[in-house]
Structures are given as structure tokens and as C-alpha cells.
Amino acid sequence: MSDAEDIEDIREQKKEQLQATAGSPGEPIHIESTDHLEEVLAENHVVLVDFYADWCGPCKMLAPTVEEIAAETDAAVAKVDIDELQNLAREYQVQGVPTLYLFVDGETADRMVGVQDKATLVEKIDANA
Template sequence: MSDSAEANDAAGTSTTEPVHIESGEHLQTLLTEEDVVLVDFYADWCGPCKMLEPVVADIAAETDATVAKVDIDERQALAQENGIRGVPTLLLYANGELAERMVGVQEKSSLVDRIEQHG
């Protein structure tokens, strides 16, 4: 692991791959520390979520946005707090504020455009 990757890990974030959210506090820390955060609420049993997974991974690797993943089965309270009624649901935050809510599979180009608008 490179020094910069270790520094990212020490800070709890990595811009090249999705960050799996462990708690509401963990998510709040990301939203506070990062300029643009794309939060993917998903479930392992969800077919459309599996279709979206490589797109979300590409977004993490190819954009300046931090990508966070929230398993709604493991983090039910967090899903409820965010009004998640179906998966996949993507929440795009800019400067700690909710900028967009997208439900269902999204095109990569559309997501990149939306991230760049808020970046």
C-alpha cells in the first residue's frame, strides 16, 4: 500500500473505492469531511443493486466524489432516517447538504454529470 493510500485509510476514506458505512456517525463524518459524497443504499438480494454495483465502483475510481455504500439490511435505522423506501437509492450530497435523490439503476454518464455539477 502506498503512503497516500495509507493516509486515506487512516482518515477513514478512500477516493478510489466505495466506503462501506458502519454507522450513522460514520456517514455523518464523511458528509462533513468530503465535498461531494454519493451514498448508495443497497441490499445484497436486490438485482438492480447488483447491476448498479460496477457503475458505483467506477464512479469511486474515476471521479473526485467519495462513494459510500449502506447495506439497508445491516443499517435499517440509517435507511429509515434517510427515508429509503426502495433500493437502489442514491443520495448525492454536496458540502454536507442533500443535493439529489435518485431511485433505481442510473446511467454512469448521468451520475458523472450530476457529480460534476456539484463538485
């Protein structure tokens, strides 16, 4: 097999894995790269993305809410560690954490900075479902 075929096979496997978790995976998807985020956005109608940092107190406060939303809604929930994926954080102009983005059909529908309450987030997700 050529490298191009190997890469295509890997992409196809990733796509199948994402399709298997499409809808509501039940737990947050930890984003590994820009391409991974693009795949998650492409495979899901509504995606809530939590840009966070392990050292961030408010991020730790928000984490249980994000996990509950992943388990209880039809939206896919993704988490982006801004320390691991600095380029992605820059691309989305994350200047403070937590920063949450709501995507609908791959397009930004909302951007929120700071801890948000569960009811607000669920309301925004339901309005775009």
C-alpha cells in the first residue's frame, strides 16, 4: 500500500469511529487536533465545544455541567485543552477560559466566555437542535 492509501484508510476508520459516536456520545469528546475538531463538527448537527485548561478553576467548576450536557442532550460535546492545542485556541480567538462555542452544522452559532449555567447551555442547544 502507498502512503496515500494508508492515510485514506486511517481517515476512513476515524470517520467510522466518529459516525459510531455521532449524535450524543454520552460523554465529552477530547479533541486531539484541528482535523479532529473539523471531523466532529462535520459529523454532528449541534456541537458544544469547551475550550479549557487543567489549571483553570472556573473550567473545573464547569466540567460537571459539560459532562451532564453530553449525557443528557443530543448535542455532541467536545473539549479542547488550550495548552495542548494552542494553535486551535488562537484560531478561535480564545483569550480567557473557559470559552464555549456552539456550532450548528459546522458554523458558529454562539460564543460564551466564563462559567455558564446548565439551563442556559441546554436552552441554547435546544434552540438549535
